[in-house]
Amino acid sequence: MNIKNKFSGLRDFFILWSSQTVSELGTAMTNFALIIWVYSQEGTASSITFLTLCSFLPTILFRFIAGAIADRWNKKRIMLLADLMAACGTATVFILYSLSALQVWHLYIINFLLSFMNAFQSPASYVATSLLVPKEHYLKVSGLQSFSGSIITILAPALGSSLLAFGGMPMVFAVDLASFAAAFVTLLIFIKIPDVMHSTEKVPDSFLKSCMAGINYLREHPVLLRIILFFSVVNFLAKAGNDGMMSVFILAKAGGSQKALGMAEAAVSLGILAGSILVTFMKPPKNKTRVIFISCILTFLLGDVMLSLTPSLPYWVVSAFVSYVPVAVLGANLNTVMRTHVPIAMQGRVFSARDTLQNITIPLGLFLGGVLADHVFEPFMCGPSSLRQALALFFGTGKGSGIAVMFFTVGILGFLVSIAALRNPLYQSLNDSE
Known part of the structure; x- marks a missing residue:
């Protein structure tokens, strides 16, 4: 073709x-x-x-x-x-x-x-x-x-x-x-955008009821609601970890080097670019939910876990790139699943409900990530305990080592949550009905 x-x-x-x-x-x-x-x-x-x-x-x-x-x-x-x-x-x-x-x-x-x-x-x-x-x-x-x-x-x-x-x-x-x-x-x-064909209703919904229609639709389709709530957890972990705290980690580890941060951020963008090209030209997978959850697993392992265990800039750049390739694949397949299972006449309300539920945990993740890094993990890795000495063998010492421990913890939690979702047969229905 x-x-x-x-x-x-x-x-x-x-x-x-x-x-x-x-x-x-x-x-x-x-x-x-x-x-x-x-x-x-x-x-x-x-x-x-x-x-x-x-x-x-x-x-x-x-x-x-x-x-x-x-x-x-x-x-x-x-x-x-x-x-x-x-x-x-x-x-x-x-x-x-x-x-x-x-x-x-x-x-x-x-x-x-x-x-x-x-x-x-x-x-x-x-x-x-x-x-x-x-x-x-x-x-x-x-x-x-x-x-x-x-x-x-x-x-x-x-x-x-x-x-x-x-x-x-x-x-x-x-x-x-x-x-x-x-x-x-x-x-x-x-550009001419076609009109949406609405079903004939005897009495139009009130505006308040229309606003809640997206949530009500998701409640009536619990599998869609479950996958959205799954991503609210993923977004919380991501913002408390690599996705929200990478700049702080690299600046701490690299002594405030803006060049190091710029290289890592460029690698993130290139990773998303590579994943986007892959999705654009690849044959659509039959089991999209499996691709979504495997992409989550790879993101947490190649991002949070790998970044936490690597000692220098070249490794951070590689981690940033390879961890964001599956992010693009994940997002494209998730959008496709949602478009396929939600009627066009309902998409504005359902997608708005989805975005609110998925993103409402992001501010909390960013806030807790900063608090835990400054007041728990970083001070702990500066202490004299024997556990700190053991962890230092894997995560290094000095500024940024506590954030590395936090990244590793977040990565393992994200990995376990994603594995549980991958093994759940409930999500298979989203593929069977396409």
Whole structure:
């Protein structure tokens, strides 16, 4: 089968995907530049953390409402409005910066508002993709979206740094607004998103009932709910371990070397890129849940466990790369399972419920990871106990050795949880009904 036939029926998706990728790259470059600006103003890690928190919490808190609206309203209009609001946010920051009036607290408020709009844009975009893509291409499309995400992660810091060096912050803002304009016009003029065919109802659901429809659907389909709750545990462990604490671990072990951290983060992006390419061109597996759980096992073993036991930068880079290849495979297959088993008319609400349930444990994982590293594992590995001396043979000594012990613990827990899920025959029904 040639490439043309392999991707037949995806013309509108390719146009939308490519234009949105350009816009997302522009936004990522702006975010990179603003992080540098905020750190130059405040000089604290907490200022960056709070900026991230403002970009994260509204999306979770308002996702239920957003999912109901995404299923009821026109998907294209929601996406256009969300994109327009994002551009207004960038323009506002641009104006404040040009007037030398920009303050850090301005960015907190703007990021909060933009995250609120993203809560609506994300489910609308998800459903729009399902409407534009034939069912047999779901896995390929998930791979392509993961591919573009990894490309953006790789290019944004490099391009952002180049633009900052060439024209400063105004140049970054200008490129971001130009990329938005291209994506907005493309969506407005060249993309027609089909309408969702709703079943005829005598009495429309109330808005509150519609908001809860996603949760109710998952309760009526317990296997889907179980796999979502499984990933809420996985996300908690991941953020308490390698996925949330890798930068702290490498900076501690490498004496604060930004070069070492940059190499490891680049390896993460390249791993996701490699996994995305693999998923895009591989034959879809018949047993997708098995692939999902095996990918989880590999991620915990090659990420948390391997990283904790390796002594230097070359090993950390290899660990970062090989542990994130299965992450891309996992995500693409999970999205395909969800798209296949949820009616398009319900996808906005169900996917919003899924994202809320899966991601609500992330802040707790990040918080506990930091607390345990600073107040439990790191102090313990600096103590005089005989157990510490034994652990030092495997995890080293000095700064970062306690985090290494924590990574190993998280990796083993994640491995055991994933093995239990892999051995559970309940999930087989998600493959049998496809």
